[in-house]
Amino acid sequence: xxxxxxxxxxxxxxxxxxxxxxxxxxxxxxxxxxxxxxxxxxxxxxxxxxxxxxxxxxxxxxxxxxxxxxxxxxxxxxxxxxxxxxxxxxxxxxxxxxxxxxxxxxx
Numbered sequence: 001x002x003x004x005x006x007x008x009x010x011x012x013x014x015x016x017x018x019x020x021x022x023x024x025x026x027x028x029x030x031x032x033x034x035x036x037x038x039x040x041x042x043x044x045x046x047x048x049x050x051x052x053x054x055x056x057x058x059x060x061x062x063x064x065x066x067x068x069x070x071x072x073x074x075x076x077x078x079x080x081x082x083x084x085x086x087x088x089x090x091x092x093x094x095x096x097x098x099x100x101x102x103x104x105x106x107x
Contacts, residue, residue: 009037011044018045018059034070065089 007030014037017027042063046056065086068075074090075082082091 007033007035009035009041011037011041011048014041014045015048031070061085 009027009030013023013027016022017024017031046059049059050056061082064075068086068089074092075086076092076094078094080093083093
């Protein structure tokens with residue numbers, strides 16, 4: 001019997017989903033309905049990704065973008081690269097790009 005309330009993912013469940021291991025389809029179904037995961041479990045997933053040679057920043061970006069899309073929210077980021085990777089996502093930069101010197105101010 002399933003209990004009411006949110007589904008909480010363990011690191012092993014998210015890893016199974018990311019690697020398309022057996023059981024990944026159950027995790028995908030749960031994710032589509034909305035899940036929660038602790039910061040400690042996310043840290044474990046990132047740690048294992050690093051151990052396997054994955055780029056933890058890229059994985060973190062992918063997970064964050066998926067969350068934004070799921071919640072229908074927007075992102076605040078200091079990372080200028082997000083404007084290029086965040087297709088169909090509302091991203092606001094928290095910093096202005098550096099001003100390039102003009103010939104009149106360059107020297």
